């Protein structure tokens with residue numbers, strides 16, 4: 430189920446600033462040549478991510494789940510000149526393509542792209558992050574949250590994608606992935622360190638602010 434009616438989605442995109450040529454190319458290539466193009470953030474969500482990044486003004490960003498690099502490039506827009514975004518993905522088959530996209534733009538100079546399992550890489554990161562975007566395997570969202578929360582700066586933000594899981598969060602008999610998302614949403618709702626709002630954009634984005642350490 431699409432959360433937004435298709436015509437409303439199109440209308441919203443028509444009234445949203447255009448994508449850069451590079452983002453358009455990534456979207457086109459991903460749909461033509463990469464498995465599961467639905468995973469890409471896309472125009473509307475991408476612009477929301479870049480706007481949030483401009484508003485938050487992060488110096489450091491961590492993204493869990495690069496895929497074809499679309500959301501990384503959107504989030505990197507809000508970084509200052511000396512800012513850095515670390516993006517992680519386990520899928521080495523996309524590495525050459527994604528490095529090509531990052532190398533083709535100045536924004537790419539701020540992006541550190543690491544291939545491997547996020548569960549192994551995150552504990553090795555020494556940075557403190559002002560913004561984290563969780564967008565990898567859904568059954569480990571709660572685990573990723575636990576791994577990153579101590580690395581988020583006070584007042585920093587965490588975003589988690591797909592928290593409405595195509596509307597399946599309302600299913601009477603939720604499947605395994607849906608149960609993981611339900612547990613994650615409840616965990617966030619109950620966490621006193623976090624202030625949160627579930628934005629019903631695309632597949633649902635949980636926007637969280639770390640209010641206490």
Ligand SMILES: C[S@@+](CC[C@H](N)C(=O)[O-])C[C@H]1O[C@@H](n2cnc3c(N)ncnc32)[C@H](O)[C@@H]1O
Pocket residue numbers: 468469470471493494495496497498499500501517518519520545546547548564565566
């Ligand atoms: C939904 S896609 C990311 C989409 C991208 N953030 C965007 O908006 O365009 C999820 C990605 O998570 C990656 N992933 C899955 N399990 C992972 C893991 N254990 N560690 C790192 N990345 C993982 C997948 O390979 C996939 O590319």
